[in-house]
Amino acid sequence: MTKFYEIGQRPSEIILHPDGDAPLHRRRLPFTRRHLLKWRSRTNPKSLQQERMLADKRPLWWALGLGALAITAPFLTNASLTIAAIFCMFAAINVLWTLVIGTAGIFSLATLAIVGIGAYASAGLNVYLGLPWPLMFVAGGVAGLIVGGFLALPSTRLDGLYYALLTMGFAEICRVFVQQLKALTAANGAINNVGSFIPEDWQLQRPGLLLGFAGAFVILLLALLIFRIVNSERLGMLLQTAREDEAFAEATGIDYRRARLMVFLISSTGLGVIGAFYAQFYGSISPSIFSLDQLMLLFAMIVIGGLGRSEGAVIGTAIVVLIDKGLLGLGPLRILLVAAIMLAVTLFAHNGLVGIREQFRGWRNRKKSEARARRTEKGGEVMPEEAIEFADKQEIYYRRFQKRLRDRLKALITPELIEEHRLRPLGQHSDALNRVLNHFRRGEVADKYAIMRQPDQFHAYKIVAFSGVRGAPPRLVDDKIYDDINQAYHAVFLLRVNDLMES
């Protein structure tokens, strides 16, 4: 068997060829009705073989990326390991932020404020009241939930930008408040010596760094899990309807405000937990987490990746963290670099880096159809995209034949031919005129004309056009009266020629 050129998308798809009688056997994730991978079965109409195609390859990409990170981490240098851990932590924050901005559609800038409050609450309880470290996560989560509930109240009342400003103001208030606290004045508003999941004598040692990275990695995985559960299950579906048309969603009984609040509360709780982790990871927490610069950097991350998608949040975080923490030697220039990337991505891409693929496909399709429109003229032929609408495929070929025939006949029509017909409408004709007339005779009734003798008059004719519908009378073409039948024949001929040239 000869090997064909592989064209189109098919070669890059993942396709299995099971035996025709092998049943589709898919494992469900425990306690859920979900499958891990989205296999789709079909019979290939060309090869008549059973195939099983992977319809959604994103889980593979996620597994590859995160797996590569987890495997390479133990071989990284200490500095790189810290950067990887920071990346995981910020990626987790951004994934939860994406949930708020993308899924819930609330333009909140209080993300870092909630993280900071979770961190301060848990760290304060640990240092001053001796809360053991595993309970710090609970404390952070509760603090995040409370603050989230407080912040969520005005979120449905205010418009996007107003709410963004309000949350920005909230972050500023938090910063000032923490700096004013009497108990923390000595440390400039920071809480130090926070208990941690990293044992004390491992701090800043290789095992401690590895443990820190492992913790951050687990946090990232949990954040992605929360994103998956919230975004693509019931809450996310409700909110997607609301995003497309709020009034419609409300009319069908979707309480999208409540759904938004739920998403906001869930992500706030998660952010509080990440805050507790943040305090443990660094062993301290300082008011700089509430600062505007930090917030802007975080915003740059999700903007570069693309708003509203978890891949975007993670990719953007990777780029910005690598530049910000990895190229420390550049000084202020690295922020300049981040700004330049942000500028370029926003100017050229509609929705960040992850949106480029879709944007490119849209552009390519537009160009393709433009080019095709340039090189094809329709003329009654069936276009490829129309062809699927014809059940009887012979119709397509019939129309193509008719089109080519018309093209040939058009080339035959010349002034000499018309003159020949004018002189002798009936009788023997040249070959070309015969062909044209034969084509006219074969046409549909709807395309034909007739000569009508005027009642009570001798040698007075008008031309009528058939409607082609039984019962509907012919209509008058114009009021011109011909006193010679040959003139009338020729007038009909001219009309048909005109129709042919225009078709």
Place this chain on the structure above:
Amino acid sequence: MDISVTLINGLNLAAIYGLMAIGISLLWSSVGMINMAHGATFAASGYAAWLVADATKALVLAAFGKGLLTTSLMAGITLTAGAGFGALFGALIYLLAFLPIHDKPNFPVRSLIVTLAINLATVQGLLWYFGPKQKNLPKIFGTGKLEFLGLSARYDQIGAILATAVILGLTLFWLKTSRKGLEIRAMMQNPEGAVLSGISVRWTALPVTMLTGALAGLAAILLSQTIFVSPTSGTMPLIKGLTIALLGGLGSVPGAVAGAIIIGFLEAIVGAIPFLGQRYVLFATFLFIIIVLIIRPRGLGGLLDEARK
């Protein structure tokens, strides 16, 4: 604490924040763009004015000697340099954040991001080029104090207040009387209708961005009479201007003026109360704005239908 000092302080702050807020508000209502690079314009034109003043100082001193003429000439040079560079920076913002994307999908968010990136880049660029050291602009109103009806005010405060009033008056006059001003006001009321009447979006947006840039440049010169020029000096005025513009209702010039006066006085009063003090100024301002926004979600002046959505 003397009530007069509070009053003058409040007016001074209100004047400068008002200039910023009106710039932001005007740009939003006519072009539909939140300009986060307003603070960058502020800082950059402060530096430009400093550079020009530094370069011409010796020349002017040599030509006219010490005296009123030199001071007023330096004032003219500094103000022109600040406003001119502000306008140029506004044109840059127009070229980067408006022209390429104004007819593309989700323009408001993308222009916000672009201006944010410009802000970030400018601040870091200034920090990198000039270093974090603060620069001192020439005192364009001279130094000294004026006693009037029992009120005592420094020259720079009075100058800032008067200059702002004059600038705002001129701007509003231009908007009310000129042909371009008519076009801009048409764009504010109904962008689609304005376009259908043959008003070009591009040629309206350019003067608006340049005008608001010039306003930011002037605000920079005026504020630099009280504090210094530094790379990050634009952040606070930007935040203040944004909050005041939102408090007044985006797109409403009277609302912005009212908001600026309220915030200016609020800051001055909170700063003057002994047990609160300067440290709680920001806290109090934001708390106030949050309360107002919760009660009136579209700010003071933004009557629901008039504000651009």
